[in-house]
Amino acid sequence: MTSIAPPLPDSPDTGADAPQSAADAVFHGIVQGLAQQRFVPGQRLVEVDLAAQFGVSRNSVREALQRLAAQGLVDLFRNKGAAIRTLSPQETLEVLDVAERMTGLLARSAARGIAHGAPTAPIQAALAQLHEADRSQDADAFASARRGMYRALLAASGSRELRRLLPSIHMPIVYAQHRPATLQQVRMRDYQAMCDAVLAGDAAAADAAGMQHVRNVREAIARRLGAVGLAAD
Incomplete structure (x- = not known):
């Protein structure tokens, strides 16, 4: 799948539903938003919009985007922000x-x-x-x-x-x-x-x-x- 799961498997998405920090709220919100079609592959992620949507600071948004990029769910572009990854x-x-x-x-x-x-x-x-x-x-x-x-x-x-x-x-x-x-x-x-x-x-x-x-x-x-x-x- 995935589950981009597996991840796991569907992915097995094994993250807790209850975030532990502001960055967690953004991280899990975007992952869950993918499953719910609120976010889609290729979609641009604008820091100020995400900060307003999740009620957190832009620093928390940046931390979440870095974590999502490390897991391969988001692509980060120099001076161009971030976007949900699209798979070939x-x-x-x-x-x-x-x-x-x-x-x-x-x-x-x-x-x-x-x-x-x-x-x-x-x-x-x-x-x-x-x-x-x-x-x-x-x-x-x-x-x-x-x-x-x-x-x-x-x-x-x-x-x-x-x-x-x-x-x-x-x-x-x-x-x-x-x-x-x-x-x-x-x-x-x-x-x-x-x-x-x-x-x-x-x-x-x-x-x-x-x-x-x-x-x-x-x-x-x-x-x-x-x-x-x-x-x-």
């Missing part, structure tokens, strides 16, 4: 390649955690929230529930390395730039399969389901673009 088809393919492996690893690690006694309730609760948001067609609630699912999987995995690496996958850009009409159905079906395997403590099945999810996303995007080459390994 090849860059999209590269992000999805990374997201595929990382999402499988996340699911495998979470399944192992469950098998060793990690609580299942957070994953079950996140999955229930996803189904409710899907039924109500509430895009904001779905995005929030998806973040909750990935956080629950990370918590079950107990992996500090995954927690560090997953947010760097650029799936938010992939989803903001490519929005096939069938994508939410693909994601909901795949999340159910992945969580079922994790909750069963089946590491191999969870790994396969996580990787298959990203392959399905790739196929949905390729169909929309009519780009056969994007689906090729």
Whole structure:
């Protein structure tokens, strides 16, 4: 995805919904705004406008933009400000390649955690929230529930390395730039399969389901673009 995720995976966007500082508010606001189509790839980001929008200082905006640029979500231009990054088809393919492996690893690690006694309730609760948001067609609630699912999987995995690496996958850009009409159905079906395997403590099945999810996303995007080459390994 991504998830530009994965990032993680959708990305797995693993950031907390509640910002801890003014710069956090801008950082998370832009990431979440991508999921909600309030920000789009290629859009210019004007410091004074963002400061007014988020009610913060321009210094906090600059700090957030630097962090977003470090994660590859924003391009910074000398004397020209910043813009949401746009991915080429090849860059999209590269992000999805990374997201595929990382999402499988996340699911495998979470399944192992469950098998060793990690609580299942957070994953079950996140999955229930996803189904409710899907039924109500509430895009904001779905995005929030998806973040909750990935956080629950990370918590079950107990992996500090995954927690560090997953947010760097650029799936938010992939989803903001490519929005096939069938994508939410693909994601909901795949999340159910992945969580079922994790909750069963089946590491191999969870790994396969996580990787298959990203392959399905790739196929949905390729169909929309009519780009056969994007689906090729």
